[in-house]
Amino acid sequence: MLNAVVMSVFVIVILSKFRINVLFALIIAAITAGLMSGIGLEEFVTTMISGIGDNHKLHLVIFY
Numbered sequence: 001m002l003n004a005v006v007m008s009v010f011v012i013v014i015l016s017k018f019r020i021n022v023l024f025a026l027i028i029a030a031i032t033a034g035l036m037s038g039i040g041l042e043e044f045v046t047t048m049i050s051g052i053g054d055n056h057k058l059h060l061v062i063f064y
Contacts, residue, residue, distance in 0.1 A: 008033035011029045030044075
């Protein structure tokens with residue numbers, strides 16, 4: 001079985017070959033790593049949101 005980080009890097013390389021937006025590729029790779037490490041989708045989303053925190057400038061950059 002592949003390591004979650006190795007698989008995540010593989011996913012991001014494949015997505016970049018298909019010219020997927022970098023932000024979406026990073027999110028998909030992070031979801032892949034989270035699910036492969038066994039934390040589950042709900043805990044992943046909670047961790048992702050708490051990691052972004054109250055940084056409103058980051059939200060503006062992501063959604064602009």
